[in-house]
Amino acid sequence: MQNNNLNQEFKKGFIAQNPVLVQLLGLCPALAVTTTALNALTMGLAVIFVLTLSSVIVSVLRKLIPYQVRIAAFTIIIATFVTIADLFLKANLPELSKSLGPYVPLIVVNCIILGRCEAFASKNSFVRTFFDSLGMGLGFTFALLVLGSLREILSTGAIFSINLFGSGFEPMLVMILPAGAFLGLGVMVAVMNLIVRKK
Amino acid sequence: MKLLFIFLSAAVVNNFVLSYFLGICPFLGVSRKISSALGMGAAVTFVMSLTVVSTWTIYHKVLIPFELQYLQYVVFILVIASLVQIVEMFVKKSYPALYRALGIYLPLITTNCAILGLALFMVLKEYSFIESVVFAVGAGGGFTLALLIMSGIREDLDLADVPGPLKGAGIALIIAGLLALSFMGFSGLISI
Numbered sequence: 001m002q003n004n005n006l007n008q009e010f011k012k013g014f015i016a017q018n019p020v021l022v023q024l025l026g027l028c029p030a031l032a033v034t035t036t037a038l039n040a041l042t043m044g045l046a047v048i049f050v051l052t053l054s055s056v057i058v059s060v061l062r063k064l065i066p067y068q069v070r071i072a073a074f075t076i077i078i079a080t081f082v083t084i085a086d087l088f089l090k091a092n093l094p095e096l097s098k099s100l101g102p103y104v105p106l107i108v109v110n111c112i113i114l115g116r117c118e119a120f121a122s123k124n125s126f127v128r129t130f131f132d133s134l135g136m137g138l139g140f141t142f143a144l145l146v147l148g149s150l151r152e153i154l155s156t157g158a159i160f161s162i163n164l165f166g167s168g169f170e171p172m173l174v175m176i177l178p179a180g181a182f183l184g185l186g187v188m189v190a191v192m193n194l195i196v197r198k199k
Numbered sequence: 200m201k202l203l204f205i206f207l208s209a210a211v212v213n214n215f216v217l218s219y220f221l222g223i224c225p226f227l228g229v230s231r232k233i234s235s236a237l238g239m240g241a242a243v244t245f246v247m248s249l250t251v252v253s254t255w256t257i258y259h260k261v262l263i264p265f266e267l268q269y270l271q272y273v274v275f276i277l278v279i280a281s282l283v284q285i286v287e288m289f290v291k292k293s294y295p296a297l298y299r300a301l302g303i304y305l306p307l308i309t310t311n312c313a314i315l316g317l318a319l320f321m322v323l324k325e326y327s328f329i330e331s332v333v334f335a336v337g338a339g340g341g342f343t344l345a346l347l348i349m350s351g352i353r354e355d356l357d358l359a360d361v362p363g364p365l366k367g368a369g370i371a372l373i374i375a376g377l378l379a380l381s382f383m384g385f386s387g388l389i390s391i
Contacts, residue, residue, distance in 0.1 A: 024368050025224075027223040028220050028221060028223050028312045031220040032219065032220040072277070072280060075276055075280060076273060076277070079272045079273040079276050080273065082272055086272070087269065102316060102323060105272050105315070105319055106221075106312050106319070108272055109276070109314075109315050110312075111224060174380070177379070178217060178220065178383075179377070179379040179380040179383065180376070182372050182373065182376030182379055183373055185372050186365075186368075186369050186370070186373035186375075186376060187369075187373075189369045190362075190364040190369035191364070193363075193364040193365075193366075
């Protein structure tokens with residue numbers, strides 16, 4: 001029973017409550033960094049790191065944080081982990097960090113993280129919170145990776161910079177532009193709607 | 200001349216919503232009616248101008264002299280959150296009419312990534328104080344413009360026959376994509 005429950009907390013982030021495609025949260029990084037699959041994956045991992053650690057901390061401290069200042073407290077916890085992630089990327093992967101630009105620090109205001117802290121972590125034990133945020137983080141990464149791969153394949157004919165089609169491929173430039181991000185995500189949301197509705 | 204370039208660049212060429220993807224949540228959420236789009240746009244522009252004034256001062260007069268740049272994210276988000284709170288209390292007390300018009304949008308602004316994004320871009324682009332203020336007004340104007348266009352389209356869209364799965368967010372995103380395409384026409388207008 002207990003295990004089933006945890007399993008459910010973990011799984012719901014993938015399809016039924018996918019943060020990007022169903023709840024439409026965190027669209028800003030989802031659109032901005034998905035020019036290549038690698039950028040999307042890095043962003044996803046950074047969000048998993050920040051989301052899991054900050055919601056576990058929030059859940060552990062949930063009885064100590066006064067209700068009136070909870071949002072401010074959550075934000076400081078999140079901002080701390082974002083700073084850690086940003087400094088780590090800058091030190092170890094400077095190239096990648098440069099191509100993600102200001103979108104790593106912008107994880108601070110990513111509504112997925114504050115939303116999970118407020119809606120789940122502040123009311124549940126840290127074990128359940130851990131599985132919930134890991135599932136949500138993976139669901140986010142999954143959505144980003146699909147959009148990133150789609151855009152990279154269509155715009156350059158490659159994925160993770162590995163060429164797929166040889167020289168005969170005619171690149172679809174619009175997909176690497178901002179417009180391509182909106183169009184791609186719009187189609188993905190529609191497909192997701194179809195899947196969820198069929199169930 | 201440079202100030203005019205910064206303004207135009209922030210407002211149309213590098214529109215915050217359509218090319219930097221900042222402030223997408225209110226863009227999709229509040230853009231159903233022209234009147235609420237105007238209210239949200241005005242509130243965001245107002246808070247943006249106040250934000251750059253305070254974050255620029257804090258960044259250049261406190262964080263840099265004390266070599267505390269690594270604290271910038273924590274400091275910026277705290278400044279923005281308290282600023283929004285103060286503005287809300289002040290407007291409520293002094294301008295009740297304005298509060299009734301903007302009131303519900305103000306708390307939403309704290310988590311609007313366009314505000315924090317603005318502060319981060321201000322640091323990245325190393326703008327001077329005046330340039331930062333112009334940049335903020337331009338960005339706010341661009342945000343309002345995008346929101347207004349979107350809400351105008353969506354008011355008409357209510358009467359259109361949209362295929363089932365695309366209803367709601369799907370079609371809104373695709374419209375945003377087409378808007379982004381048309382805004383690309385502005386690129387090359389000025390280079391900065």
